[in-house]
Amino acid sequence: MFRYIIRRLLVSIPMLAIGSFLTFLMVSASGNPIAELRAKPGVNEATIRTLEDELGFNKPILIRYWDWIVDFVQGDWGRSIALGAARAEVFPEVSRALWVTARLVIGAEILAILLGVTVGVLAAVKQYSIFDYLATSTAFLMFSMPIFCVAVILKNYGIKFNNVLESLGMDRWLSTVSPAAGGFQGSFGEQVFKYTGTYLLPTLSLMLISFAAYSRFQRASMLETLHSDYVRTAKAKGISQRRVIFRHAFRNAMIPVTTLFSLNAAALLAGAIVTETVFGWKGMGALLVQSVRSFDTPMLMGWLMVTATLVVVFNLVADMMYGFLDPRIRLG
């Protein structure tokens, strides 16, 4: 198992390298950031010229890639292609954005898994009951709704809810904007109030669809294990129904769900990007949109490399979980 992890990591490195090359080509080929800057009104040509030289846009693309990657692996991620104050350093900027997004994503995913697995197990055990039909219909509905629609609707009702609170003389609770940079101030109670208020709606938006996916998957997986031969054997051994469901069926039903976990990475990212747009959070989503618009090569490369690495790590974690749960994989 340990060797497997090492092997996977070793394979990932050249994969990330090739990926970086391809994305660099793609980003560079998609447009000329300098031209974009030139098109902006009131821009000094000389400043642009110096920027051009500094970034080496006159050099052939392979050289530019080489320059970039050499700097990149040493920790110098370059600076944004912009003028003056807008020239943020890539690494701190990406890290900041990542931190904003991560807090949203991690919370949402944990909730989605906990709730989704629970609902899935219950729906399977009480198959065809009202609970099952409700859970199934909700799941279907959730899959058919774009995340941004869910976010917009929640935001809308959040505002309405706040209006109700205000009319009752209470503070507005649900926030529909980005968390303040400095964190939450005030007493513990105030902080909890602000924290939940800020995180509730976006987390809910991101979580609902993921939760639906996990619940459906867990239900299907659970049904399969409940009808398996070894569960039949377990029943024949005379152990209690509870034990059969949780020790035997559930334990096996968890295994395929880990594959869902690894598949979810890209979808989570897309969902986070869209949710951030709706709620105005300045995370990876906003960074992406802004960088793509201005063809900001260094920023985009930083962004892509970070997400690519995260996907690799994510998949590795899922594989380890899979190995942990299934001794057939662990021992080969």
Added chain:
Amino acid sequence: MTYPTITDTVLAVENLSVTFPTDDGDVRAVRDVSYTLRPREVLGIVGESGSGKSVSSMAIMGLLPGNAKVTGSIRFRDRELVGQSYKQLQSVRNNGIAMIFQDPMTSLNPVFTIGWQLSEAYRAHHSVSKKAAWAKAVEALELVGIPQPDRRASQYPHEFSGGMRQRVVIAMAIINDPDVIIADEPTTALDVTVQAQILETLLRIRDETSAAIVMITHDLGVVAGMVDRVQVMYGGTVVESAPVDGLFEHPRMPYTVGLLGSLPNPATLGKRLTPIKGAPPSLINLPTGCAFSPRCPLAIDACRETEPPLAPADGRDHFTRCHRWQHLASLRRPQALFEHDEIGTVENPAALTAVDHDMPVAEDLAVVEERMSQEGPNS
């Protein structure tokens, strides 16, 4: 048909019927099945797929799906099992009556060690420490003939071969010293050589623990070598019941005759195999009268109108569900009934002579079975 009750009867099944309601109608999987078991007795239940043999044993264990309707009586010692809840049956399962299933590859939980699963089986009925249960698990493994049981108990099912896995399943079944062991096609999924070892293990267990065994199979070879008594099932019910020698030497039901002739066994050595034409009946739309009548070379109108009762044929303990068993008994070579292309509806004198037809000679059991199951309800 009620069997006389004997004081040391360990299991008494009386008029057991199992019906499944489906969208297409009621599936009458088991109809009016009865038998008794005494300690050390080995009963063989023989039949094709769809004969109801597995469903009847699942009914005993209470392992049928929730929508199954079970009527009749199943008495284990003095306890009535029909109508009991899951919780109530827990004390009997794997404690008084144990079951061994067909496919050892899927019968064991892949994520727990063998020792853990055996201990669980023991601790379900005895409150002992984990250590004590583990020791019992190792002991059970030894009993079924697994070498290095203490080492192997820490291994996972996928680290065992098919035959070994089936032994583990047997170990799990005997760990609580049951009075009845129901083995549902325990060797079907295994190689022939391993088959013999498993059967030998079961017999040894019977000798050492005085358990009664119900051996469910479609393989007459298994039956011949192992059981004391045979019940042949067809169309959900018992069509013949006899001591094993009596069944092989004097079959009193045409289906049994056909079965004996169509499967390779020592009796057919050197002769052509003669499959029974036609297909097993649909359990939703059973024909009126005898379930076998559409395929029976001896069927007359009475057969198609009324289903015969399970009645004594000659000899002690020999019962048959056939109107024409006496005629069958009078035939010199009953096998010839199936060697004719045409299935005669009245007595066919030609059936008494050996007729040479272009019948395929099957190399092994699997191919013949394939054929018999291919001409199944799908066509």
Added chain:
Amino acid sequence: MVNPLTVPSSPAAPGRPSEFDTTKARKQSTLILRRFFRHRLAVGSLIVFLLIVSFGFLGPLFWTISVDDTSSRGYLPPSADHPLGTIQTGKDMLAQLIRGTRLSVQIALVVAFGSTFVGVVLGALGGYLRGLTDTLIGRFTDLMLILPQIAVAAILVRGLDGSWYTVALILAAFGWMSVARITRGETLSLSEREFIEAARASGAGTRWVIFRHLIPNMIGSITVNATLAVATAVLAEAALSFIGLGVRSPDTSLGLIISENYSQITSRPWLFWGPFVVIVLLSLAVNFIGDGLRDAFDPRQTKVRA
């Protein structure tokens, strides 16, 4: 979001009628169709889907206000002239919606077809040929999976143009990976079956085996996955267009329409709910059709052996 309806829980079902028996195969397709039509929900969804498609494609025949007509004032509430009101520039919302629906459906179909085609071919090649081909295809798939679809698509669309077919092709180019994985798995298990060996023994070449033997046996899961891919494509394109990096004018799409009008949800809710209902109904319908197809091809029954 990942649609677990696209992730099968088990490979090809055992117990199918003989693969060589062509007479049975014909009967099988009628059997499948009959099973599908027994699913009232799936049939109902099929009707809804066709209605939505007609809405998009045939709508302009009935609703003749031009999409670009700015003669009315902006942000008018719903009325007889403008059942869904007008947008900021005075254009009729219903006309926009009709056009957006049509383009979204077009994009989804192209993406689904394209990604399924590429995914099936690559997956089948890898699963059947194994060895180096499989490793290369596998690594390529992994590579593509590392790059987030939405980001890459955004970059390319920005670099090219925001027309509907560009967006569609780009999404397809980065959306075939999961189909390839699933197909590869199925091909691997199918290749174990004897009829493949028999085909090869009688001299069939790789292309023949793949197209005449493997794929017909996977047609069930291919169809189901392709159908569900339509639903995911609708949502993926909508998300991309929503953040402004997908379809751009002069083309439009449901996602773009929502993106342009969602800020009005409190003051002029009809501008949001109109496109919302269309997009949700579209995905729901396609999901149910896919579910019905899956049941039609591979009905799951609780097994009770007699």
